[in-house]
Amino acid sequence: MKKPCLLGLFAAACFRTEPGPVVATIYPLAAIAGEIAGESVQVKGIVPPSADPHSFEPSPADAALLAGAGVVIYAGPVMEPWVKESVGDRKDVVLVDASVSGKMEGNDPHVWLDPARAKMIASDVEKALSTRWPQDSLEFRANLARFEERVDSFDAWFRARLDSVPERRFVSVHPAWNYFAARYGLVEVASLNQTHGGETSPLDLARVVRLMNSQDVRAVFGSAREEYPGVSVLEREAQARVARLDPIGDEGDPERSDYVGLLFYNARLMLGVLK
């Protein structure tokens, strides 16, 4: 298989671009869209994998790209209110709102991290692309079927391994894993960062240390993207085992440059700290 078009995120290539490119905001959505689009259509990403999607602000060039897009795939108005501002009331753009496709609950935007919801998002991406480019619809559908199969094989692999993991409680540094945890019977007992982007007070940190020690919880779902200040305290004072997870993915790392690779990447790290 040739590399997916996603790898051309920041490079022009010989893709079909009429009637306007496919634009995806955060990297995991761009990765999913790139897989469904395959060889026919180029997907352009907006939020660089290194940026914090909660605080990202688009440049004028990003806004222009959105304004001219034929299909826009985004995380939804809770995390990305700026998308609707750039797209405006255009009727000639197909929007895929991942918070709708992935059935967001409450205000938790991290729907893509649940493999089952990711399949629902991918299915809506296929519909959007097929609406735009009906002549390529067979290819999009075949790509979707392949994506679903790969997600299902991850699901079976992970469930088989979880069978021998009785201890499934964890503390997170950022509450990104609730959908994933619910899917697999993992239990978040606390999060250092209850409010997205908010600081953890010393009092909150002390409360989490006490909770981990009194309930004998040692697994921490940390972040590969930034070191949260409280993590070293949890390691020192609560004998935390820290899995440095990546909720976004990384174009430069073949292990987590595509969505299913990212699932395996994170699941292996989780299995290393759950017991």
Ligand SMILES: [Zn+2]
């Ligand atoms: Zn988040």
